[in-house]
Amino acid sequence: MAKAKKARLKEANAHLARARDQWDSATVDAWEPAEPADCVTKCFYSYENALVAAATAIGIAWTKKHYEKADLAKKLFEQNRLKTDISDLLARLNEPAKMSHMVIRARICLRLTWKISFPISNIF
Amino acid sequence: MPAEPTYTSLIQDFIREIHSSNIDVEIAVILIGSVARSTHTSQSDLDLLILGDRPLLVKRHSGRFHVQVFTTQQFGERLRAGDDFAAWCVRYGVPIVTSKSWRNIVASEEAAIWPDWHEKIRHAARRLTLASALLEIGDSDAATEEMLYAASHTARAILLKNRIFPLSRPEMISQLRENDHERLAKVLQNLSYEIPTAEVLERDLRYIKRLLVFLDRPVYGEFVRSRQRRLLAKKNFVSDSVSAGNGRVPFKYRRAVTSSKIVP
Numbered sequence: 001m002a003k004a005k006k007a008r009l010k011e012a013n014a015h016l017a018r019a020r021d022q023w024d025s026a027t028v029d030a031w032e033p034a035e036p037a038d039c040v041t042k043c044f045y046s047y048e049n050a051l052v053a054a055a056t057a058i059g060i061a062w063t064k065k066h067y068e069k070a071d072l073a074k075k076l077f078e079q080n081r082l083k084t085d086i087s088d089l090l091a092r093l094n095e096p097a098k099m100s101h102m103v104i105r106a107r108i109c110l111r112l113t114w115k116i117s118f119p120i121s122n123i124f
Numbered sequence: 125m126p127a128e129p130t131y132t133s134l135i136q137d138f139i140r141e142i143h144s145s146n147i148d149v150e151i152a153v154i155l156i157g158s159v160a161r162s163t164h165t166s167q168s169d170l171d172l173l174i175l176g177d178r179p180l181l182v183k184r185h186s187g188r189f190h191v192q193v194f195t196t197q198q199f200g201e202r203l204r205a206g207d208d209f210a211a212w213c214v215r216y217g218v219p220i221v222t223s224k225s226w227r228n229i230v231a232s233e234e235a236a237i238w239p240d241w242h243e244k245i246r247h248a249a250r251r252l253t254l255a256s257a258l259l260e261i262g263d264s265d266a267a268t269e270e271m272l273y274a275a276s277h278t279a280r281a282i283l284l285k286n287r288i289f290p291l292s293r294p295e296m297i298s299q300l301r302e303n304d305h306e307r308l309a310k311v312l313q314n315l316s317y318e319i320p321t322a323e324v325l326e327r328d329l330r331y332i333k334r335l336l337v338f339l340d341r342p343v344y345g346e347f348v349r350s351r352q353r354r355l356l357a358k359k360n361f362v363s364d365s366v367s368a369g370n371g372r373v374p375f376k377y378r379r380a381v382t383s384s385k386i387v388p
Contacts, residue, residue, distance in 0.1 A: 014262075018261055018262055018263045021261040021262075022258075022261060022263065022266075024380040025257060025261070025380065025384070027380060028355075028358065028380050028381050028384050031358050031361075031381075033354045033357055033358075035351075035354070037250065038250070038253075038254055041254060041270075042254075042257075042258075045258065045263060045266040048266075049263065064265060065167070065188075067169075067188050088184065091184050092184065095190075098190065099192070099209075
């Protein structure tokens with residue numbers, strides 16, 4: 001059992017490391033001259049990886065579907081496992097991440113993301 | 125245990141909600157994507173296009189709904205600009221709630237405009253660059269998703285160039301096969317239904333890059349050069365900041381900028 005926990009934490013750390021790298025890369029994209037669409041997509045994946053890291057560490061199963069991850073974020077917040085409810089943010093970021101042409105919406109999302117929570121550690 | 129709601133009941137609830145929050149606005153609700161083509165799988169999202177004669181208030185849905193909201197004017201502009209998404213909607217969208225504006229759009233000359241396939245090269249190149257960056261970070265799931273977008277945009281570019289209108293993603297695989305693009309069809313199929321390894325993703329990435337260069341070298345080249353110029357501007361800003369010793373850029377972001385590169 002202890003070993004399973006160790007393996008879980010190792011996997012969670014790998015997801016967290018990816019989340020940090022994606023966030024750093026998104027930060028570079030956010031600087032002028034900005035790449036808003038890429039930035040929003042990386043923010044989106046970063047939040048998802050951070051969420052998956054939390055779920056894995058706790059031992060909760062997760063799926064690859066984006067809308068199920070948003071539901072999971074809400075569930076973890078309601079269970080007081082996460083300090084911030086990022087379910088709406090995930091749904092909001094998913095739209096411009098999916099559509100290539102949504103640069104204007106990407107810019108709006110970018111401002112929102114930066115404003116809502118800058119460090120990923122906020123959700124742990 | 126309650127039964128899972130059907131697509132029909134989900135859509136009906138959604139339409140009721142839109143009407144109640146947008147009183148006196150003429151609205152059209154169009155079913156688009158694989159569900160409209162009856163080629164959806166259990167993984168497919170439910171895609172809807174909502175058009176209003178004025179800006180609409182549409183609540184966000186966290187479920188499997190993917191909603192695109194436009195005013196009639198915005199949608200018409202996209203159609204005139206040769207956007208393939210708008211062209212797809214007028215050709216294959218299934219109206220659930222129709223409006224006079226929607227009927228006018230479908231009957232208009234703009235509805236027959238053939239989409240600009242060069243634009244698909246730019247979209248594919250962007251997704252490919254993103255997939256490459258994600259692969260380098262070690263996020264295969266995200267890289268697979270971006271590769272799927274890149275392969276789909278490339279497939280659309282090829283089909284549009286050959287005057288074949290791309291249908292839904294599952295149908296595009298057959299369309300490519302029928303037009304002797306077996307390898308791209310296979311790549312698209314694997315990315316859609318399999319879990320590729322990092323090695324397979326890297327191989328597919330190189331293949332799609334070659335395909336994009338072959339299709340339109342000037343557009344692809346300009347995209348990469350533009351990205352390189354932008355990154356260079358950031359790197360120069362960081363190095364100027366460091367040499368001036370003014371500490372405007374935190375160390376971790378300095379590192380992130382200097383280690384960034386544009387691949388492919």
